[in-house]
Amino acid sequence: MRKLLLQSASVVSLILVISFCVYLGNLINSVESIESKLSYQVAQLDHLKPLDAMPTDTINTTYVPSYSHIYVDDGQPVLLAATLTLRNTDKKYPLLINSVEYYDTQGKLVKSYLSNPIKVAPMATAEFLSEKRDIAGGVGANFYVSWSADEASSRPIFEAVMVGEHKGSRISFTSRAN
Numbered sequence: 001m002r003k004l005l006l007q008s009a010s011v012v013s014l015i016l017v018i019s020f021c022v023y024l025g026n027l028i029n030s031v032e033s034i035e036s037k038l039s040y041q042v043a044q045l046d047h048l049k050p051l052d053a054m055p056t057d058t059i060n061t062t063y064v065p066s067y068s069h070i071y072v073d074d075g076q077p078v079l080l081a082a083t084l085t086l087r088n089t090d091k092k093y094p095l096l097i098n099s100v101e102y103y104d105t106q107g108k109l110v111k112s113y114l115s116n117p118i119k120v121a122p123m124a125t126a127e128f129l130s131e132k133r134d135i136a137g138g139v140g141a142n143f144y145v146s147w148s149a150d151e152a153s154s155r156p157i158f159e160a161v162m163v164g165e166h167k168g169s170r171i172s173f174t175s176r177a178n
Contacts, residue, residue: 162174
């Protein structure tokens with residue numbers, strides 16, 4: 001009888017372990033699925049409207065500090081991905097983005113993100129990525145944004161978020177437009 005109980009307990013334990021493994025596998029697949037849906041793709045900027053007539057009387061320019069890498073310890077580089085977000089903080093008026101340019105430490109233009117101006121809907125956000133493997137910007141990299149909006153609109157927020165990893169520790173920080 002005791003042997004039968006031990007065998008039954010072993011079978012139940014095995015079933016529980018297999019069930020738990022299946023559950024964990026599904027959980028991991030679910031997280032990976034969410035991450036793949038969120039991966040950066042320029043084409044997913046559905047909230048950006050095609051450009052039509054907008055007043056461009058006043059063109060504003062904004063400087064946003066960024067970093068393609070930073071140095072730690074004795075000058076060891078830490079590579080960073082930088083995401084520039086352009087947030088239209090107005091509930092009524094769109095924001096016109098004329099250009100988004102990325103410059104390196106020496107002030108040389110590295111990349112121009114837009115071939116044509118775009119309009120960001122009220123309360124929407126446009127995002128631009130400088131990937132971790134793109135080290136051209138350096139520690140003095142920056143974004144330079146040309147934009148315009150209706151005089152009555154609220155001022156947008158432009159921010160860069162830098163993320164990297166060093167010796168198993170994640171590093172992240174932000175910089176706001178000047």
